[in-house]
Amino acid sequence: MQVTLRIQRFNPETDTKPHYREYTVEVEPTDRVLDALNQVKWYQDGSLTYRRSCAHGICGSDAMRINGRNRLACKVLIKDLGPKITIEPLLGFKVIKDLVVDLEPFFAQYRAVMPYLINDEPPPTRERRQTPEERELIEDTSKCILCACCTSACPIFWTTEWLGPAAIVNGHRFLFDSRDRATEERLAILNQRFGVWRCRTIFNCTEACPRGIQVTHAIEQVKRRILFEQS
């Protein structure tokens, strides 16, 4: 079937402002949007620029705005979108070129929550014990692939500076890990002015997450943790 892709283009070397270009490609209805982009890049206009790698939704490279929603291009099929598809870069980040945005601020937010296990106690010779129930607490948030779909879907992130859902999800991943010992430092970070309280429970993040992570739920769990750990 034929689809028309309306793609936001921007080349910093020649353009001052982003503009749109349309491409018509012949694809199968069951093809991914990424396949359609590849068609354009490989056979029509090699200068179209976007990130991609795994092509099946596990590396997080190709997060972009597809018909107004943040998606992974490799995880949406053409047939679910219809014959006209608008593709734009993620909101809230500096555009480097076409669909490629500067994710450095995103990773800086991620690093700010100390996303690693902290436990200064000398480890046992074998594994640290953790029950399946304790493990279950971090099942959902440990699925995060850092694709930035959630953060860039959050209206609070568009307009102001805050940690954003993805960083909080990764904070949650360690806060709720029974082996971690840095609860208080993490809570202190997340309790800051630009921490969890900025979240207005808008749920765009949850809707956007391609891994189906209950992002808002995780943020709310962190809020409750701060609330109850406080008193």
Next chain:
Amino acid sequence: MTTGTVPTQERGPATAGTRGIAAYRGYRPPVGMLSWALHRITGLGVLLFLLLHIVDIFLVGYGPETFNELLFIYRHPVFRIGEIILVAGLYYHAANGVRIILIDFWEKAYRFERQLFYGVIAVFLAGFLPTAFFMIRAMVR
């Protein structure tokens, strides 16, 4: 290029790409975003009215003449319609406020995000329609 932990956010100048309020135009809202936008707009709207209301209440202290002279404003049809909208805003805000509080304190609420929003609409209508009925009746009389 990334390095170790950088605790603050660094953001380059936006050469292109949408940031700020303009971003709203480009994002297609699911219900969560709609409910929040309404909550914020109604909250700010009610606040604006409250500020006005404080001023007029202040005039009560200046005696019946001063105050009663002001009351024609309240009885003006435009203002009365405005008040109906205000009440609508307040009711929505109140109902949605309860929804937000539920999400915050009830562990399982996130599973019913959409249902809760529909509930908000239902509660809102249940409260607003009768109130509006009385207000409109008073107005046409």
Next chain:
Amino acid sequence: MSAPRPRVGRERPAGGFELYSWYFFRISGLLLIFLAITHVVIMHVINTVDEIDWNFVADRWGSPFWRAFDWLMLFLALLHGLNGARLAVDDYIRARGWRIFAHSILWSAAVIFLIIGSIAVLTFDPSAFQAASTAAGS
């Protein structure tokens, strides 16, 4: 190129302002449901704007209960609403200078309106006028 190591010392979560603000939203919001909605019902359902005049207010404020009721509503709604406006300011006003400016306006407004409102509700003395108006009326 490499940044300073994050603190790894133990530290209690600071009882942050944002946390209390968040809490306040919820508590005041719940109280406001009763206050504001009762208010609306009295003003627009039981009575109508046509019936409300100075005497109505004077009568109502004859009771300390309604004074307390109205004052509490005023106090909570004002702080709740302005706190909400503060969030909006934080979200949409990014330039530091403007942000500080907007915050000062908000907090000044809070103080001023709280004072005016309190004066109106708490110091109102109908008898001063009632004497005059009965005199004038007869």
Next chain:
Amino acid sequence: MYHRFDAVIVGAGGAGLMAAAQLAGKCNVAVISKLYPVRSHTGAAQGGIAAALANVEEDHWIWHMFDTVKGGDYLVDQDAAEVLAREAIDAIIELEHWGFPFNRLPDGRIDQRRFGGHTRNFGEAPVRRSCYAADRTGHMILQTLYQQSIKNQVVFFDEFMMLDLLLTDDGVCTGVVALDIETGELHIFHAKAVLLATGGFGRVYKVTSNALSLTGDGVAIVFRRGLPLEDMEFYQFHPTGIYKLGILLSEACRGEGGILRNGLGERFMERYAPTLLDLAPRDVVSRSIYLEIREGRGVEGKDYVYLDLTHLPKEVIETKLADNTDFVRTYLGLDPVTDPIPIQPTAHYAMGGIPTDVDGRVTIDAQNTPVPGLYAAGECACVSVHGANRLGTNSLVDLVVFGRRAGRHMLQFVQENDLHPLPKEPDYRARAEIEWILENEGEEKVATIRTELQEAMMADASVFRTGDGLRRMQDKLVELRNRFTRISIDDRSRTFNTDLVEAIELGYLLDCAEAIVACALAREESRGAHYREDFPQRDDANWLKHTLVTRTSGGLELSYKPVIITRFQPKERTY
């Protein structure tokens, strides 16, 4: 731009990050990666990581070693397999201490499950050896290691693509040249030691489970600089990839009772492996599917067959195979509960690559002479623990065990050695390559050449090989290489030029393909994943040896190196 480090690691997948963890904080180390580290393909691995922890039932490292050797059709270097099996246990515990969220037993220890080819007591019965985190084991390894890198303040150069390896005339490695993709600038990394961990090259084939970015860069660059590659003819095809997409459907589907059916609805494995049927080893099953397709019994005469799960209980499909079910639903719009799934063998894993010793040092000959300062680990390397056919879950072990060893050895190396001066004009080759591609005017398209390469490799150098097919492939490669000199790309800008990147990657793919074909043509026997229809028997008398292929001015040169056999003498491989 010029940078100086003690050690530079190229590639931020499991192997690269594991090595970085050994060096961070102890010396001045940088990690260069053409993708953001968390985008590396290690994140795609599902099944698990094997180690004889014996948490669930009796197990010993020597059983693991045996399975590895047998699985590799005895082409495995047994000293390396021993290291792998012994150190796996340690490495898993280390990962756990770093926060890896393994699935657990009720008493809190790491849970383990069965996986193809892993057995108790030298082949008696399946054993539960694979440690896992749901079906996202690779994702968790990648995340855990990246998290450690952040903790250890590792310096990353993200979206920097290595273009050249700096070797002095006397064969010492002194660094790498890399392209900053974002700015188009060349950077010279001057270092005492370099580790290559650039992953596999599944993209030489049309249908593959590998990422679009897995183009064998490290392997090809080493090859271009005149160093040998080992065992390139051994490339594993996983039997069940989603049709056309190549996305992997785990072995567990068949473990749970799934059946392969051809276009006529026949359970065709009865013909090829009457006892083990659908659970025969990967190489055997892939061959059978391919044979059905070639004989016209694919579904609707096309090049796929069905994986049929419809007779399984719904809960099994929904819970035990949840992720696979999600893939099928998302990408095929089919429901495994009611529909058979179109599958075809998918290019999966390179057993061969850059030859190294057990410390990750890159070696150049049959005597294992190391290149001072050059290391390799992960899928791009060939320590030879996988021999002719890798067992499931053994690759992740390979990454952590040999990534770790390489890192440790590098640390010692950089502490004991001084920085070697760079060769003159270190970046002239890389610069010439970029300028050539940016300026070339021709009528050929990169994508067209790449597609033809992938299709031809799929036809003539994949599961089944013949002398004729391989020679045809050789001619095709000559043609493609010729046409490659006449490419022109659309994007001539410097900023984030992925058109340029894809052209460079095509060059690497051509190199890898050339090496595969040359080695496969020479090896006149069938062993593990290498199956020659014209030589269907394993031939230990002549071919129990590793292939080394080197590019010289006179073309490709093949030589051989003995297999190290310590504990287990080659036997017939029956399951």
